Amino acid sequence: MQNRFELTQYRWVKKMLQWRGFQPVLMLFTLFFFVIAILTGFFGTPAGSHNFGIIFVWIVWWALLMIVMVPFFARLWCTICPIPAPGEWLQRRSLIRRRPGKLFTLRRRWPRKFRNIWMQNFGFLAVALFSTIILTRPSVSAWVLLGMILVAIILSILYENRIFCRYVCPVGGFIGLYSLTSTLELRVKDAQVCKDHKTKDCVTGNELGYGCPWLVFPGKLERNTYCGMCTACLTTCTQDNIAINLRPFGADLLVEKGRSLDEAFKALIMLACALLYSAVLLGPWGWVKDWANMDTLPHWAMYAVAFITINLLALPGIFWLTAAATRKLARLDIPLKKVFVDVAYSLVPMGLIGWIAFSFSFVFVNGSYALSVLSDPFGWGWDLFGTRSFPWTPVLPDMVSGLQILLLLAGLVYAIIIAYRIIRRRAATDNLAWRGTLPVAGFLSAVTFTFLRLYIG
């Protein structure tokens, strides 16, 4: 494959990833912090800035996820996420060992109409709608984390494999979409080998390990979206045909196979939420924050209506008009819905960059709280590592705006290039493709301008 660097060519990397304990050990590691986050949520101080659950989940984890893991390591978080672990271990009745026989579930069939990411879209919207409350109140945060584990367990009892991760998890939806940009991938070395291989051990499992819990056939994997990077296929593949590769940023954005309306909406929802979060949490309108914080029920109801309208109607509506203009200017002879879905993938890098810029605004400013909560996770006056009294120290506060400007402008240029390349595949000529790119470029520029207004005034 072009522009790929295979990491699994190194024997120790391959051995490590093939070890069945690789993922469970990492999950146990993160489960430990997860348990602490839940305990601090229920028993620790209600002051978010001194509660481990709030600081480590919504600042440290979130920043690591958006700034490091998703852009560079695809679904690495899904590899180590502890949420599906209890359910999966119950299904397998083991943590590391490969137990013979079928998975321990009721073996219901997941409804066909839900075999998409619409549930993840609405799940994320629901969490986002209450985010100002979830992100600041440790007990609410703990209930959300605990609730996700319980839902994952219930689904693992009803259905085989990781139905929760694949179709329900509100976080997994956007991680999958943004992983299209990622510089890491799991792919087969030679698709023909998989095609010729009769037993498809990577799907069915064998004595070496379980079949893909994400319901993916690696032989047809062309995008990162639904590969949970659990490396189960590396363990079970008897053909030595699975590779973990480094690759250029955004390599999957031009892959046409698998594009769908639910993913297009996910891109729009993520972009709208990044803008709305920036406006609510960082903007100068205190009353909006009050409304989002449920100062009164009528205020919150109006906020909720506006929030949902912007996410599901306003921004998609504007983008629909943008796609219509693109179709007309580029003289594309395909349905408008198809154009809408295609060009929506140019919003993926824009959205990711927007979220990274948003994350910069709080991780540099409030990241120092992590040191004090590490020593006193519950706010009980502990001092485990002698850092309890570490003062709130904003890091490079003068540089944050500059970094955000650079990022957003780079993201804008990159997204426009992606939009052009997507349209070029449909347009008859370069000239028509550039003309068709103009409306999308206008949309992306307006979004960038709005981000810049919110971040630097």
Add this chain to the structure above:
Amino acid sequence: MKFLADRAEQRAIIALIFIVIGVPVIILGYQFGIRPRLNTIRTIDIVAAAPENGGFQPAAFEVNAGETIRLRVSSPDVVHGLAIGPGEGWDFGIVKPGEVKEIEITFPEAGRYTLYCNVWCSPSHWRMRAAIDVFGDALATTPDPIIERLTAQEINIDAPHPAENVPAEKPSVTRGKTLLAEVQSSLPPDVLSAEWRQSHSPAEARALLINLDDAEAWDVVAALWLGDADPVQLDESQVLYAKNCAACHGATGNGDGIGAATLIEQGYMGDGPAAFADPTTMLGASSDILYGKLRRGGMGTGMPGFGTVFTREQSAQMIDYLWTFVFSTE
């Protein structure tokens, strides 16, 4: 390999049990079971929340005189100030949200003390108090003569006492002292009596000074009221005022502190907190009335009683300081 795999499985299961059961048991067991027993001195955990969120929790606790205790105070919401009165000058500074402040303290004498917040923390800030009962050999307490006098005279300290005549400009203590030296012999004996001044208003004193023009008379009154005030004590009272009174009455005594508008809105304060800088409000009241109001608080208003927070001496000195809003000491 199977053996290794099984060993790994066993270890993983042990790790899982440790994380899911062991970690919570260890943490909660330590915090609520072992930690209290490790304290060499008695530790009282106090949550300092804004009054709307419960105020000080617990709102009352008991200690023994001479016993050293540790107060471990945490705030779940906003910044609070921590002080204990009356007397001893215990001001422990602020506790920020989520922070834990540990204070070791020994109450030397039996009596009732008040743990109170001295930072404006909410519209109901003035409610934020906790009672500390200190047991031991209580010192004999004498009735407060000023309160007794007010009670005997059946003076309604909650009623306004406006001055009918007020000076055209702020009377000067310095000018008044110079003038006083010249005219002292011709002044009515009442105004020269400290006891009389304590129970009478400056306006009543002014009315007796019929041989002086208005400005001179008010300067003399200013000198009579504040001429003997100790500047050091005035400075100390200013600090206490800034911490405990300015939030409502305003730093300049104009009744426009940060909490004034909210208190009016909530119907606690009628027309608002008293404006000590307003001559009409102040000059018709006696030091006794102001003292009584400060010690007891306002009935049906947001004015809290400071009798459990300030000593009698501090209260009297605070009244002297209040006069500086209407009498210039420059």
